[in-house]
Amino acid sequence: MSERVIVFIGAPGSGKGTQSSRLAKQLGIPALSTGEMLRAEARRETPAGRKLRDILAAGSLVDDSVVCDAVNARLRRDMPARGIILDGFPRNLPQAECLDGILAAMGKPGPLVLHLQASRQCLMERLTSRRHCEICGAVYNLALRPSRLGWNCENDGALLAQREDDAEAVISHRLNEFDRACAPLVSFYRRGDYHLIDGDQDAEVVSGTLFAIVAMSAARAAA
Ligand code: AMP
Numbered sequence: 001m002s003e004r005v006i007v008f009i010g011a012p013g014s015g016k017g018t019q020s021s022r023l024a025k026q027l028g029i030p031a032l033s034t035g036e037m038l039r040a041e042a043r044r045e046t047p048a049g050r051k052l053r054d055i056l057a058a059g060s061l062v063d064d065s066v067v068c069d070a071v072n073a074r075l076r077r078d079m080p081a082r083g084i085i086l087d088g089f090p091r092n093l094p095q096a097e098c099l100d101g102i103l104a105a106m107g108k109p110g111p112l113v114l115h116l117q118a119s120r121q122c123l124m125e126r127l128t129s130r131r132h133c134e135i136c137g138a139v140y141n142l143a144l145r146p147s148r149l150g151w152n153c154e155n156d157g158a159l160l161a162q163r164e165d166d167a168e169a170v171i172s173h174r175l176n177e178f179d180r181a182c183a184p185l186v187s188f189y190r191r192g193d194y195h196l197i198d199g200d201q202d203a204e205v206v207s208g209t210l211f212a213i214v215a216m217s218a219a220r221a222a223a
Contacts, residue, residue: 118199
């Protein structure tokens, strides 16, 4: 339905991961999470991996040049004809400018931007109760979407873990980082195909809204 690059903007816990994988499934296109990409890199026992591990654990942002180079390499190597969803990139103005440059060089239009905006209370509740499976990557929420097996993953029975950067002290730092970068990012994208969505709503409701926006945007582009 869409050949565009779709970008998710949203604070940690706003639902970017959940919604981008649902949308990817619905549209039959891949979703690239820079957070996942960096966490995989951080698991490597190399000096770069160890350095990355410290940055992620502190909830700070990784250098723009590192992330931009990685996304650039990924998109140039394999830009699916039907489009791709970017979850967690761009996260600030320099990264948005970098993405524009990458897309322009590939002859692609600017991205469709989906901004999930959730209240601080909702973000805190979601992040402190988020758990994941380190084997298959499945994500649960102790309150909203608990595993039917309690502390174990429904897919493989592995014990569920909490992300190191979901500790309460680190969450505040991550949310502040997001708030600082968000306004310039929004004013950069507001001129284009930008949509603000209430991320406090139930995940099913948000999914429906997002799908409708993507369909509308694709129809407009085809007209
Ligand atoms: P996420 O999984 O999106 O919550 O990202 C987890 C962590 O990965 C962030 O707290 C940052 O340390 C890092 N990260 C992910 N995406 C980016 C990005 N676009 N720029 C800089 N750091 C990033």
